[in-house]
Amino acid sequence: MADSQVSEKTVTLTDNSTGKSVTLPVRAGTIGPDVIDISKLYAETGMFTFDPGYGATGSCVSGLTYIDGEEGILLHRGYAIEDLAEKSDFLEVAYLLLDGDLPTAEEKAAFDTAITRHTMVHEQLSIFLRGFRRDAHPMAILCGVTGALSAFYHDSTDIHDPQQRMIASRRLIAKMPTLAAMAYKYSLGQPFNYPRNNLSYAENFLYMCFAVPAEEYVVDPILADAMDKILILHADHEQNASTSTVRLAGSSGANPFACIAAGIASLWGPAHGGANEAVLNMLNEIGHKKNIPEYIEKARDRDDPFRLFGFGHRVYKNFDPRAKVLRKACHDVLGKLGIHDPLLELAMELEKIAIEDSYFIEKKLYPNVDFYSGIILKAMGFPTSMFTVLFAVARTTGWIAQWNEMIKDPAQRIGRPRQLYTGPEQRAFVDLAKR
Numbered sequence: 001m002a003d004s005q006v007s008e009k010t011v012t013l014t015d016n017s018t019g020k021s022v023t024l025p026v027r028a029g030t031i032g033p034d035v036i037d038i039s040k041l042y043a044e045t046g047m048f049t050f051d052p053g054y055g056a057t058g059s060c061v062s063g064l065t066y067i068d069g070e071e072g073i074l075l076h077r078g079y080a081i082e083d084l085a086e087k088s089d090f091l092e093v094a095y096l097l098l099d100g101d102l103p104t105a106e107e108k109a110a111f112d113t114a115i116t117r118h119t120m121v122h123e124q125l126s127i128f129l130r131g132f133r134r135d136a137h138p139m140a141i142l143c144g145v146t147g148a149l150s151a152f153y154h155d156s157t158d159i160h161d162p163q164q165r166m167i168a169s170r171r172l173i174a175k176m177p178t179l180a181a182m183a184y185k186y187s188l189g190q191p192f193n194y195p196r197n198n199l200s201y202a203e204n205f206l207y208m209c210f211a212v213p214a215e216e217y218v219v220d221p222i223l224a225d226a227m228d229k230i231l232i233l234h235a236d237h238e239q240n241a242s243t244s245t246v247r248l249a250g251s252s253g254a255n256p257f258a259c260i261a262a263g264i265a266s267l268w269g270p271a272h273g274g275a276n277e278a279v280l281n282m283l284n285e286i287g288h289k290k291n292i293p294e295y296i297e298k299a300r301d302r303d304d305p306f307r308l309f310g311f312g313h314r315v316y317k318n319f320d321p322r323a324k325v326l327r328k329a330c331h332d333v334l335g336k337l338g339i340h341d342p343l344l345e346l347a348m349e350l351e352k353i354a355i356e357d358s359y360f361i362e363k364k365l366y367p368n369v370d371f372y373s374g375i376i377l378k379a380m381g382f383p384t385s386m387f388t389v390l391f392a393v394a395r396t397t398g399w400i401a402q403w404n405e406m407i408k409d410p411a412q413r414i415g416r417p418r419q420l421y422t423g424p425e426q427r428a429f430v431d432l433a434k435r
């Protein structure tokens with residue numbers, strides 16, 4: 001568990017209407033901004049803090065992921081995302097997030113085997129999944145089926161038992177690709193593929209999505225490598241909306257399957273993980289680079305709700321380092337596959353124009369992780385409706401690592417924010433006959 005030190009520093013707030021002051025301790029982490037510990041503020045001042053969207057609020061102590069938004073830095077347990085994307089594979093990053101250190105060769109082999117052996121799902125789940133309409137959005141299916149896992153794996157829902165937490169964590173990491181592939185196959189009217197224990201995590205996912213019983217399917221190593229890289233880049237990202245949802249759900253003691261289902265629901269929003277699907281739809285709507293200025297103008301117009309999907313970030317006020325890796329991967333994958341996708345050229349032109357636009361420079365809006373991922377996923381054969389599903393498959397590892405860190409934190413208690421009340425003062429009830 002990451003530890004933070006109470007530094008010698010303090011901050012004093014003075015209420016200038018009463019002259020009353022309160023001194024609050026400052027806590028320092030390993031790197032990054034210090035925090036003002038306000039846990040005693042209400043008791044000492046009778047006032048709450050107010051920070052809608054939590055833009056300046058730290059919700060927890062964590063040692064998993066560090067982001068420097070100004071410099072465009074992303075570290076997982078101290079390792080730079082660029083190194084992890086280049087030199088490790090997804091299950092190695094999963095081990096790192098869960099355990100705290102990169103695995104030895106022996107530890108990695110054991111972890112890979114443990115995850116591989118959990119990739120099958122209860123046979124009744126395939127019947128449960130068939131209750132959805134064929135045209136159901138795969139995120140709707142994934143959200144529903146993941147919540148249902150607690151009905152099938154009730155023997156790993158006791159959050160106070162470390163053994164059950166470990167089994168539930170491995171089940172979720174291992175079964176998410178299988179469930180995602182089943183949701184995809186179901187939408188196609190094709191039979192489900194069982195996972196294959198001789199394939200890697202990324203290879204298995206591609207196999208389950210694209211193999212058909214009528215012929216042998218050989219996983220293309222180019223696609224497997226690209227998929228593994230995409231999973232690494234989406235694994236974890238500090239206290240984003242869906243991770244905070246998982247932590248808040250978990251703080252009440254809810255079982256891990258219910259918490260991850262809550263995270264999937266939050267990720268689905270187009271302002272968050274749903275943006276990758278929205279980027280492709282936006283690029284298709286723009287259609288040609290001659291239309292880009294019109295859309296930049298719409299994005300600049302505060303009265304127009306249109307946002308340039310794939311741009312901007314609550315934390316990054318520089319390039320999202322994941323977008324840089326994905327931009328390069330786009331060129332590599334499409335080049336190796338011999339695919340000429342005009343949407344990639346359109347995206348590159350849009351990026352070039354946007355980052356030179358005064359509004360985007362002033363607001364510090366740069367491409368984020370969602371801007372390029374969809375182009376690669378489209379080249380791999382996935383429909384846009386599956387893009388956020390893939391994000392959820394990867395982020396399940398981050399959510400589970402964050403959930404485990406929270407459960408093991410001795411200071412953990414139920415999350416319960418307060419509010420600034422602006423409703424009516426107390427008033428007398430008026431009988432219906434007199435209204």
Ligand code: SDX
Nearest residue numbers: 237240271272273275299307308309310311312313314363
């Ligand atoms: C992800 O939090 C994470 O870590 C998320 C994520 C992860 O890995 O978990 O990184 C994944 O969700 C990436 C973001 C994907 N979403 C999109 O691409 C949707 C488009 N982006 C915007 O909706 C927006 O940028 C957000 C939601 C990402 C961030 O919203 P904020 O924090 O409210 O944006 P901001 O405060 O930095 O915005 C500053 C200004 C605002 O204008 P003003 O109120 O100051 O006038 O910039 C404007 C915003 O309206 N703005 C945009 C814009 N993004 C922000 N204007 C036009 N187009 C945009 N894309």
